[in-house]
Amino acid sequence: MSEFIPGQRWISDGEAELGLGTILNVDFRSVTVLFAASQETRTYSARQAPLTRVAFGNGDRIDAAEGWQLNVDDTKEIDGLIVYIGETDSGETRELSEAQIADSMQFNQARDRLLTGQVDRNDWFDLRFRTLHHHHRIEQNPALGLAGPKIDLIPHQLYIADEVARRHAPRVLLADEVGLGKTIEAGLILHRLLLSGRAERALILVPDSLTHQWLVELLRRFALEVTLLDEQQSQAHGDANPFEAGQLILASQQWLFANPQRQAQAEACAWDLLIVDEAHHLDWSPNASGPGYACVERLADIATGLLLLTATPEQMGIESHFARLRLLDPDRYHDLARFRAEEAGYVQVAAAIDALERLPGDDPAIAIVSAVIDDADSQALLDTLADPESDEAQHADARRQLREQLLDRHGTGRVMFRNSRRHVGGFPERRLHVTRLELPSAYRRVLHKAEHNEDALDELLIETRLEHPDVLLYLDATYRALHDDPLNVEPWWQIDPRVTWLLERLTEIGRDKLLVIAHDRETATDLSEALRVLGGLHAPVFHEGLSLVERDRAAAAFADEEDGSQVMVCSEIGSEGRNFQFCRHLVMFDLPQHPDQLEQRIGRLDRIGQRHAIEIHVPVFAGSPGERLLRWYREGMDAFSAPHGVGSDLYDVFGDELAEALLDDARLDEIISETRVLFETRIAEHDAGRNRLLELNACRHERADAVIAAIRQLDDDQALPRYLDQALDIFGVDSHELGGELLHLRAGPHMLDGLPGLAKGEEGFTATASRSHALARDDVQHLSWEHPLIREMMGRILDGAMGNTALALLNHPAIPAGRLMAELVFRTHCPAPTRLHVNRFLPPTAIRVLLDESGANLSAKVSFTGLAKNLKRVKKAVARDLIKSRHDQLRELLSQGESEAERELPTIIETAQQRMRDELDGELTRLQALAEHNPAVRDDEIQALRDERHALDMAIDGTRLRLDAVRVIVTVDDDTRR
Template sequence: MSLPQIGQLVQVRNMTFIVNDVAAASSDMSPACTKVTLECVDNDRLGHIMEVIWERENDQTLHIYSDETFPDVNEPFDHPDRVDALELAILWSSPSVLGGPKLMSPFMGAIQIEDYQLEPVSRALMLPRVNLLIADDVGLGKTIEAGLIVNELLARGRIKKILIVAPASLTIQWQSEMEEKFQLEFKIIDRDYLLNLRREYGLNANPFTSFPRLIISIDYFKREQVKNLFAQSDPGNNALKSWDLLILDEAHNAAPAGRQNYVKDSDRTNLLQAITPHFEHKLFLTATPHNGFTYSFTALLELLDPLRFNRGPEVDQKQLDLVMIRRLKENIMNKNFAVRSIGAITIENNDTDAKLFDLLNSYIKARLETSNTTQISFAMTMLKKRLLSSPLAFYRSIIWHNYAIGEIDESNVADEKLLLKITQAAIETFSDDNEKDEFEENAVKEVTRVMKRLNEKEKTLLSEITRISSDSYQKHDQKALKLLEYIKNKLFSGGGWNNERLIIFTEYKDSMEYLKTILDKIDDGGRILTLSGGTDNTKREEVKYEFQTDPEKSRVRILIATDAASEGLNLQHFCRYLIHYEIPWNPNKMEQRNGRIDRHGQKSPEVFINHFTYANNEDSLFLQVIIDKVRTMREDMGAISDIIEKNIEKVMLGKSRTLDFNDNRRDIIKRDIKRDIAAKYEYSGLIESFEESKKSMKINLANIKKVVDNALKISGVKGIEPVLDEGLKNMCGLIKEVPLSWHSVKKHLKDKNGNLLKLIFEPNKYLEREDTAIMHLAHPLIKFSISEFRKQLFSFNSQMSRLTYKIVKGLDKVSIKASARYLVVGALGHLLHEEVISVYGNPGETGGFKHNKSLEAELENKEFSYTEISTELAGKIRILIEKNKKNINAEIGAKISDRHEKIERTLAKKAEKDAETVEKLINERINEIKKRLDDFINKTGDEYRQLTLFTEEEAQQFRENMKWLDYRLAELKTRLVKEPEEITRHYQIKDEKSFFLSITVYIPAKLAGEARG
């Protein structure tokens, strides 16, 4: 059985594929077998990747198509536009690991690219392994930056298998944004996906091998069964990692939690430690990369790039500068981001509200005097936070508290470890509000049960608090009345709803319910939506769609959402008003909320952020001071949020009345992240690179239309039809018909109502018009067009001769351009490089064609025409080509030989440089670990004595850290041998191939005219 070669067209299982990789299968297979990686070119499964063991396939269904060689001179001439389109299609779909200045990704998405968003993808191309921490400000477009990197690496053939790990509430958003903005299909792994997969393919089906691009929520991934499925998906091939790219969203959630004496690995940290070794490249995304604990920050960096970082007390600043990208909105020059206006809505407490606050403060003070522990403080904190939120939230919490008070048994001995675990679990970040409420309720009950019994004074206070709360939780408090007044002022005009929109954020689902009941009274149908953590994905997407739809077409005006639902939501299109119904004690939550409308893509020049302040309430006024302070400290948000939250808790419980920022964590961040974040960034160089890429890749309006129009006509249907739209001029067109085999493209050419979209062919022309669709290189229409031309390279059913001519004015002699595809295959059976090689020269009547480099610029810059030439001239041209065929082949061979030498030298230098870099990095990490272990062993025992002061949990984590250092040292020593060898092998050339592409004859206009005459 003959084996296929990379770049060939084959038929397998009655489908047509391009061969991407040919490699030896697992060594335990006998006899020796070949694993062939295939990419489908059939239109109904275009781009689908399949791996097969070639020798195990049915001989009757296998066929290797012959490659086209020199064009048959007796075939009819193609129109030059068609041959040009063929060459463009190959140019736009040729991967290469060589790198270089050209960027493909900006032309592969329906996005409005800002210059600063090009920095991450440009930085990625400088790294041998793409390990980046993208830590841009909320709303700057980290998803777009990640998508650009994904498309760039895909275009260069550096990645295929991608896994996105994100919070559960963001999985659908990632899927839709990758589809809508970059035309990349991702599957979401969840319980339903696993059940459906096994129902269709059997109980042994593994979701991690079901599709090359997958998304999974980090908390679903933590489950033991799911982790085991991931481990089973690794084929154990030591030559290559089983996955190409990991994208970790909200990466700070995976960092170990900070403590005074140590950092504690979380379940998420442990998950990342288990999976990251399987990935060649990694992107970590977060707006708050550093929580003020260096050990925690370096642990996150070690997960990102274990060759550049070890977890420990110091950050390697030089390495950090290579992998971290961190910009705030105010640091980026020449960008018209919306101005953020923050305002307080002042409330005068009525007597009832004021009395309730005073009673609760008295009760908290009394309780802490009798049971002043961290856990008791937690229970009192919950009461205070809920009172500051809404009457209903407080009423339900006081009911929990009363129930737990009745369960107090002073004979019970408090299990401090258990209580700590329960209370810590209750303050975790939850994606489900029901789960959040359940954990909080359980924590309050368990903590209350081990309190001392209430004395008479406390009983009286609690009884009065409960009475007032029971009487008022269904009534409008002063804050609710002020909210209604605000809505009337901003969302109503002339007695009716206007087109403004408002988001109201609250920390509690109970408060959301309270607000919905109040606002229902002004709702005349479909004006108010709610969104909470735990809302099913379908409903969540419906709410987002309605709120992001033009107010002229959707009745929705107000969205009430909880914090658990807010993470990652993009709601900026038609909303500029946001209200915090209560001030979060953790400022990071407030910043996350603000980022829902204060982000890239906000159309309004100003966004209005409001919160409530009680004029006669000391606690409320204190929170106002917090807001003012936070405005000046945004660059340290990861650390100050935790500092401020602890300060607020002390103040609210009466333990302090001042705000203390004398925490060294801000200084630690400034030390660890030394890059001058206040510097103003300019990106003129990136724009120049972008324009150079556009020019070198020949990406322009005429060429994109040329490829699509000719692909449609080859397939037997009409091409692009003009659109009469003054606003769009000549940049767009309509496609009313596509080939039957292109049926999956149809949905991308119509709007939701089935109307034809006006297709914009001008590259990077982003329009806010719902009746248009942007054509880019990753759009299905262009992908299908490129695929149609790639099929023309093989003998079966070809609609092209790949032979054409152009009539050129001012040309003295007949000239020929001959082009070929050149492929370089690596030692591991993967495609390293593909390009179009062209030679230009003047043919002799008896041969003698020689490549003339200066002729290339002359011919490519001349205008041409195409009209039918006489039969006599056509015959002479055919004879001329045939006579020079041998020389043309020789010249192409010579140019390929020259390119081979240059590519081989380039790859060898790249391999040597990358191997040296990796070897140096590994040795640095080994020396770091040895020094830390030696320091620990050689010192006078202070560390051992210090260990006796730790809690058992801290001591256990310390022992695990030491064990981890031993493991890391052994692993790095192994990698010191393997990694340089693998890099060298990766860039070694195994084979090269060339396929003849096309012949273009340039005919002097004078000669063509004489022949016609």
């Protein structure tokens, strides 16, 4: 007769995912099993059924079909069915027949899987243990979240990202000068917040022209997939809120600001982080707010964190700058007059910081520093620094601490980060090449009338419908407006010598690329046509009238090194946001009227990472208003040599007068002279005041160097390629070496589903662990411990049952055959909200216990690696039989192993708590002291840190152990193996 009896519980050896089965029918030939949880029925041969009986023992916990749980103390058998006896969670003694066990009961835990005969491959077990080990050390690395992105290791960017992402609810203004990498800084902050669990949802609002650029940058550099939302996508969601369509939402500012319905939907969502690019375009005054500013203000009130990006925080003056700051902290920045008074005091603080370098030995310097300190700690540091009896090490330490206190306690440096090119260094030279051209007769006639007859100028403005001074500066536009019948009049580009000049420049520079920027959209379009007709050149054009896809296509055609266009023509919109640093030749076909627009044009090429001098080519008509405007830029403010950050101030003062002087050389000379005086005054003020403080605070090199060192440690980690080889093999990913440290990864025929970037039947991707190789090619991904593929594989192992059981054979001459050992891996479990990022102090920690069958602990004598390399695999059927025959012995070893592991837990908890207290107590003390001097430190920030410390202390104290994996090892001799 068969051993099967209806009502018994069994699991399938080959299809464990079916869950717990119940014997339905049995005869001499077959047995039928119902797997109710998966709604499947199987019929097997009664003699060779691949089934394992489920039998629980003392200490096991069972789920009853009625919803309660039983802790097993004893068992008995009635009519071939096991009846379990034990206590419920309420302490009641009950019995539970195996037929009444819940069908949905899972056997994912290592203990359950082992005792029910479910074992995995040995290499899976090895990978699981190594995953725990690597995850433990990586989660504690101070570079976590900053090491994976495909970026150069630039100190100021990494310092800002590290400083901001550490904060509770970071709310800052990223205001680096053009080309210093604000987008990268924002991406780094977002990436770290996501990896650490401090953020899950983010809304990114950017100008319409930059949406696809942000989309590509976040994917290519940070491996972040975002949902690009527009009206078409929103309508596709019907009545559902489209802003719930993804965790990371990217949207156009113009689209959202013009749509009250979509604004309401965005405001109905919870956002951990709001990012707003080109924030200087948000219009605000003490009396009114523009629709964009009002929308961001409401969203900023909802979002926990806020990043505002702008290269020109004072483009519209101090009032505009104040408007950005009040979005970050309306309680702190609520009074514009008070803010103006604070700004005036920063000169004294900057002078005090500079005076520190002259100590000791300079009595006036002591007085300068004393004037800005008002607490005993700072005074003690100053006394040490001024004391000639102190040694050099004491002087250096006191100088450093006092400098950091002054930077922390004064100014907007805590909420605003602004690096300048002068401060960062390493930027290329700018070379200006001016070519004077003769005015064509049609242009000359227009200017001659305007110069000698004011009424003629007024008539010209009426006739062309152009603004003053556009009608004088952009003569091709004036010509088009006056000759509106292109069929009977030559196109402007056939009479304009700048076109021929441009073709000559293209020939001169050989194969180098050249970017042309013109003020007017029609000028750009016509110029592209002129290059095609006159020079046979394909010149993609980039202007505001194109769709986003068309703009991206034009930029891609220009960027392609091998088959791309040599030249691209942009309207003024091409000078904002786009990155063309692969190009070094810039032609300003005409000049913009505002200095900030001039700098933005140059900033498309002159960016961090540019390896060549920037060649700026400006054709001007001799004696024209355009040449006079060029003089104002060159002689009044050195506008082409470097960004100075004061152009907006100068334009506010002289813009109107300059427009009137474009036809008057004598008056122009006066304006240039006055501009130069004010330029030098403003530069001195900026160097002495808040800008000086911001530059000193925007990158603390000691911190930045420490972050870079931690990143390099992960970059050079030799364990990564070894781990990757093993993981790719086990997960079924095909890997092919391409040479030059490049790998091509693609889905293998047996690959597990759902791995990022590796869909079956598709090409896969090329990747490298070398940062320099990854940066050299846009189509190569940067493999690191933070890469989505590696994190996904590690996550599946740590969160699932993969490799948590195994059985192996050991042939050792000193150990008799038939002996049993159990290798147990316990893992700390510290349940806590993800926002606490408890892993930085106590990541899942493995405790390995190796017991022989007598219970002796061999962990210290036999290493994991030393044991693993001597183990041999065994067929699953044999493994199940061995486990069945040693059930009682294995239960005892599992219990004893838990006791051995528990002895190590208090030390792990104590170490983690001490690490947490050392870091957070120091930061809390610093913030509390800082709050007494700098109102930019918010009370809720300090309270949040107190709450975080308390929650972490409770969570770490509640850490428990659980059995993560177990491997049974049976010793054999050569005869047994044969």
